[in-house]
Amino acid sequence: xxxxxxxxxxxxxxxxxxxxxxxxxxxxxxxxxxxxxxxxxxxxxxxxxxxxxxxxxxxxxxxxxxxxxxxxxxxxxxxxxxxxxxxxxxxxxxxxxxxxxxxxxxxxxxxxxxxxxxxxxxxxxxxxxxxxxxxxxxxxxxxxxxxxxxxxxxxxxxxxxxxxxxxxxxxxxxxxxxxxxxxxxxxxxxxxxxxxxxxxxxxxxxxxxxxxxxxxxxxxxxxxxxxxxxxxxxxxxxxxxxxxxxxxxxxxxxxxxxxxxxxxxxxxxxxxxxxxxxxxxxxxxxxxxxxxxxxxxxxxxxxxxxxxxxxxxxxxxxxxxxxxxxxxxxxx
Amino acid sequence: xxxxxxxxxxxxxxxxxxxxxxxxxxxxxxxxxxxxxxxxxxxxxxxxxxxxxxxxxxxxxxxxxxxxxxxxxxxxxxxxxxxxxxxxxxxxxxxxxxxxxxxxxxxxxxxxxxxxxxxxxxxxxxxxxxxxxxxxxxxxxxxxxxxxxxxxxxxxxxxxxxxxxxxxxxxxxxxxxxxxxxxxxxxxxxxxxxxxxxxxxxxxxxxxxxxxxxxxxxxxxxxxxxxxxxxxxxxxxxxxxxxxxxxxxxxxxxxxxxxxxxxxxxxxxxxxxxxxxxxxxxxxxxxxxxxxxxxxxxxxxxxxxxxxxxxxxxxxxxxxxxx
Numbered sequence: 001x002x003x004x005x006x007x008x009x010x011x012x013x014x015x016x017x018x019x020x021x022x023x024x025x026x027x028x029x030x031x032x033x034x035x036x037x038x039x040x041x042x043x044x045x046x047x048x049x050x051x052x053x054x055x056x057x058x059x060x061x062x063x064x065x066x067x068x069x070x071x072x073x074x075x076x077x078x079x080x081x082x083x084x085x086x087x088x089x090x091x092x093x094x095x096x097x098x099x100x101x102x103x104x105x106x107x108x109x110x111x112x113x114x115x116x117x118x119x120x121x122x123x124x125x126x127x128x129x130x131x132x133x134x135x136x137x138x139x140x141x142x143x144x145x146x147x148x149x150x151x152x153x154x155x156x157x158x159x160x161x162x163x164x165x166x167x168x169x170x171x172x173x174x175x176x177x178x179x180x181x182x183x184x185x186x187x188x189x190x191x192x193x194x195x196x197x198x199x200x201x202x203x204x205x206x207x208x209x210x211x212x213x214x215x216x217x218x219x220x221x222x223x224x225x226x227x228x229x230x231x232x233x234x235x236x237x238x239x240x241x242x243x244x245x246x247x248x249x250x251x252x253x254x255x256x257x258x259x260x261x262x263x264x265x266x267x268x269x270x271x272x273x274x275x276x277x278x279x280x281x282x283x284x285x286x287x288x289x290x291x292x293x294x295x296x297x298x299x300x301x302x303x304x305x306x307x308x309x310x311x312x313x314x315x316x317x318x319x320x321x322x323x324x325x326x327x328x329x330x331x332x
Numbered sequence: 333x334x335x336x337x338x339x340x341x342x343x344x345x346x347x348x349x350x351x352x353x354x355x356x357x358x359x360x361x362x363x364x365x366x367x368x369x370x371x372x373x374x375x376x377x378x379x380x381x382x383x384x385x386x387x388x389x390x391x392x393x394x395x396x397x398x399x400x401x402x403x404x405x406x407x408x409x410x411x412x413x414x415x416x417x418x419x420x421x422x423x424x425x426x427x428x429x430x431x432x433x434x435x436x437x438x439x440x441x442x443x444x445x446x447x448x449x450x451x452x453x454x455x456x457x458x459x460x461x462x463x464x465x466x467x468x469x470x471x472x473x474x475x476x477x478x479x480x481x482x483x484x485x486x487x488x489x490x491x492x493x494x495x496x497x498x499x500x501x502x503x504x505x506x507x508x509x510x511x512x513x514x515x516x517x518x519x520x521x522x523x524x525x526x527x528x529x530x531x532x533x534x535x536x537x538x539x540x541x542x543x544x545x546x547x548x549x550x551x552x553x554x555x556x557x558x559x560x561x562x563x564x565x566x567x568x569x570x571x572x573x574x575x576x577x578x579x580x581x582x583x584x585x586x587x588x589x590x591x592x593x594x595x596x597x598x599x600x601x602x603x604x605x606x607x608x609x610x611x612x613x614x615x616x617x618x619x620x621x622x623x624x625x626x627x628x629x630x631x632x633x634x635x636x637x638x639x640x641x642x643x644x645x646x647x648x649x650x651x652x653x654x655x
Contacts, residue, residue, distance in 0.1 A: 064404065098437030107436040114403055115436060119427055125393045126428060129400025136357065136382060136406055159393035166388060320438035322497040324475050324522050325570030 008281045012291070014057065014214040015274045018049035019295035021073040022271060024082055027303040028072065028089055028103075029249045037307055038089050038249075042103040043070040047212075047244035050270035051176045052077040054217025055144060055237070058225045064112045064134070064143040066127040068176075069104045071116035074146050079111040082299065086306035099312040100320070112141075120181075121151035124160030124173070131169035131234075142228050143171040150181030152195050158202075164234040165203040172224055173199065173236045176211065178243035183255050199236035211239030212270040215277055242268065333515055339370055339508040341482040344516075345489035346372075346409060350379055353407065356493055357383040359398050360411025360447075368413050369449065369508050395421035395446070399429045402442045407493060415448035415502065416459045429498045430473030445492045445499050450478075451541060451591055452628060453505035455635060461628040463540070463592035468500045469569045469601070475499040475522060476568040478540040482512035484566055487520035495522060504541040525572035527579070531561035534585035534649045537576055537602055539565040542591050542640055549645035560649055568598055576602060577610045584615030585652040589640050594622025619648035 025044045032038035045052065052073030059065065059078070067074040076082060080096065088095030089103050096108045107115040114130060117123040127145030134141050151157055152175060164171050175195035179186055192198070196206035205227075209220050217239055224235050242264045246253035253261065275288050318328040336344065350356045357379075358372060364386045366373035376384035387394050391412060398408035412418035418425070425446065432440045450463045468476045475497045479485040485503065492499040499522070520526075528543060529550045536546040543564035550560040561579050565571050580586050586606055588599035599620045606614070623638045 066400075096437065097435060097439070100437050101435040105435040107439055109436070109439040114400075114440070115432065117428075119423055122396070122423055122428055125396025125424065126400040126403075128393065129397030129402075130404050131400070132397050133401030133404035133406045136401065137355075137404070139404075156392055156396065159388070159390040160396065162388060163390060163393045163397055167385075320434050321472050322433070322475065324495060324497055327472065 008278070010057070010218065011215065011274065011278050011281060012283070014053045014218060015271065015278060015288070016291050016295065017053040017057070017077050018214060018271050018274060019292050020082070020298065021049045021052055021076050022046060023295040023299035024076060024085070024302070025072055027299045028086065031090065031303055031307070032249045035307070038103070039091065040102050040104070041248045041250070042089060043248055044245045045070045045073045047264060047269065048176060048178055048241045049073050050214035050217055050274070051174065051211045051239045051241055054214045055146070055174055055221045055239070057218055058221045059142070059144055062112055063141050064114055064127070064130045066114050066123040066130065066143070066145045067116045068120070068123065068147055069116060069118055070148065071106060071146070072103070075106050075108065075113050075116065078108070078113045080108040080113055082302045083305055084108070086302045087309050090306050090309070091311060092306060092309040093312045094309055098316060100316065121147060121154030121156040123147060124151065124156045125163065127171060128160045128164045128169060131164065131171040132167055135167070135169055140229070142225065144174060145171060146174045146176055148181070149175060149177040149179065149186040149190070149195065151175070152198055153181070153190060157198070161199055161202050161204065161234070161236070168233045170228050171234045172221070172228055173204070173234065175236065175238045177238060177240045180243050180247070182247045183251065183253070194238070196236060196238040204234050204236045206236040206238060208238040208240065211241035212268050212273060214270055214274050333513040335511060336482045336486065336514045337508065338482050338485050338503070338510045341486035341514055342489040342503065343371055343373065343375070345486045346493070347375060347378070349490055349493045350375070350383065355405060356407045356409065357385065358409045358411065359385045359387060360394055361387055361389055361413060363411060367411055369505065371411070371447070391417050391420035392424055395424035396428065398444055399424060399432075399442055402444050403432070403440050407443045409445045409493065410447060412446065412448045414460050415450045415464055416462050418446070418448045426471050430471050434473065441496050442498045443496045445489070445501050447501045447503065449505045450502045451504040451506055452635060452639060455630050455632060457630040458627045463502070463590070465502055465568055466592060466596060466598040469598055473498065474569065476502070477522060477566060478502045478568060479566060480504070480507070480540050480543040480564055482510060483514050483518065484520060484526070486514045486516065487518050488522065488566065491520055491522050502540065506541050507544065520566070523567045523570035523572060525575040526564045526566055527575065528562040528564045529560065531559040531583070533559040533583055534561070534587060534652050535576070535579040535583045536560050536562045536645065536649065537565065537586065537588045538562070538590060539568060540591065542589050545640065545642050546589060546645055549642045549649065552642065552646050553649055558649060558653060573605055573609070576606060580606050580610050581613045584613055586614065587619045587621070587645065587648045587652050589621040589645050589648070591640055592622060593625050594620060595625045597622045616652050616654050619652050621645065621648055
């Protein structure tokens with residue numbers, strides 16, 4: 001395969017993954033708003049797909065991922081089964097977590113995805129620890145920990161990044177900066193120059209990238225992961241993107257300047273940008289549309305199949321709490 | 333049998349478990365110098381700085397990182413120095429460690445021992461003296477143990493390290509130097525109480541250092557014609573209801589004593605369970621002893637106001653007897 005072929009293939013894979021993430025979340029939002037099938041909150045990452053696709057294409061299935069409440073894209077890109085994920089969003093049997101976690105606690109240990117997290121920033125120390133455990137065991141696997149721009153204002157950011165630095169751990173921290181902390185503009189509540197500078201102050205090499213440019217994210221992550229796999233220690237990637245939806249799918253985001261999201265959608269959509277890259281490589285509009293249509297068909301079917309799955313058995317409420325003193329055996 | 337102090341007992345158990353299982357490691361502040369009370373003395377020399385890891389003063393990271401390392405196949409023993417400091421890692425323990433297995437539908441385990449020295453100890457004041465065991469019992473997912481003797485600190489440390497659940501391991505600071513004979517072949521099952529003294533007249537239920545006070549009180553009571561049975565729960569979750577109920581069915585009298593604040597304390601759970609499940613066996617008023625719902629002061633006379641004493645246990649036992 002020539003370099004040009006390789007580049008085209010990766011570019012097409014990035015587009016396909018972003019289309020699948022977009023389609024999955026569009027179906028999830030429909031399931032929430034139209035069908036009332038998603039009962040709890042979901043936090044879409046629509047407009048941020050280039051970070052998930054571009055970062056994760058540089059990690060192997062047995063590498064470790066920890067993610068956030070806005071983690072559908074990361075999880076899909078790590079290789080999780082979308083049907084198991086959609087079942088989880090609907091609280092159904094056969095969900096990644098048996099319907100017990102929901103959107104905010106999706107995990108798929110089979111693909112090295114050790115959990116989304118409902119607490120902002122909490123995954124940072126845990127991910128550092130996963131890297132610590134791998135290093136103790138002499139493993140050649142590495143860890144990627146993704147968190148948002150809001151997380152850098154929580155204590156675990158300082159403690160976890162410092163920990164990775166002190167113990168020289170094989171981990172990439174990705175600050176997926178969508179510019180909003182829940183419903184507040186992050187820049188209005190953040191002192192100093194932000195994520196990259198904070199990581200550098202703790203001894204990490206930090207790289208900032210246009211998080212809506214899937215090619216750039218994939219390129220820079222490839223360089224970083226090569227250094228980490230070679231024993232170069234932890235690094236930070238600050239990927240600047242934009243959250244097109246509200247904080248949750250139900251949040252109309254009235255706190256945003258009028259037209260901001262629409263402008264981003266029109267001028268800075270990561271999928272449109274990647275289509276342009278592929279068009280430049282010679283792919284036709286029909287070929288690109290086929291990628292879109294395949295993703296849409298897949299996820300429409302995923303939602304239909306998930307909705308046809310039963311809820312978990314009632315006795316699961318007392319299962320998988322603990323071995324000793326389990327509520328399944330213990331009166332209360 | 334080997335004579336050991338309370339601190340030597342858990343250290344020896346930890347050493348043996350580290351020798352037997354290379355996935356066991358310790359993580360916390362100042363471990364290379366033995367930590368605050370010498371619990372790790374010599375272990376870094378024997379096992380090296382990777383397996384006896386000195387950390388920054390970052391309780392949240394110690395707890396969170398140990399959890400991450402547990403999820404990828406190691407068995408960390410986490411040192412929090414003082415149970416009070418562990419509150420800096422409450423999200424990690426309560427929201428993450430305790431919940432992960434359930435939230436992830438059984439995909440994960442967190443085999444961890446989380447050591448939190450508890451209790452009143454020589455004018456340590458309000459931020460170094462607490463006993464918060466009842467908080468942890470309230471959190472599904474956690475095992476909670478409170479050894480009170482060198483034997484139990486040896487055997488239960490081993491059981492805790494073998495356990496595949498996260499174990500909150502509460503050692504009382506006042507008894508690090510307590511000596512006792514230890515049978516290194518004795519296994520203690522987590523969740524099983526110890527009958528520290530057999531008796532026919534009144535059941536004294538306790539744990540941690542207050543159980544030792546109950547043993548003393550029982551001796552005093554014996555001289556006054558009261559034959560007290562002392563049950564040291566040792567584990568608070570799970571707790572040995574069967575042992576307590578069997579004893580109350582025998583004696584018909586119940587006193588529960590603990591060092592922590594009485595209000596909302598685990599003693600209330602013990603009493604409520606006995607009343608629900610063996611209320612018809614009770615032949616006298618139930619007594620519950622714990623600290624006033626106030627704070628631990630520095631001045632020794634004020635600190636003493638928070639103590640449950642041997643004399644208070646003796647008096648409560650006699651009241652339960654109607655004397």
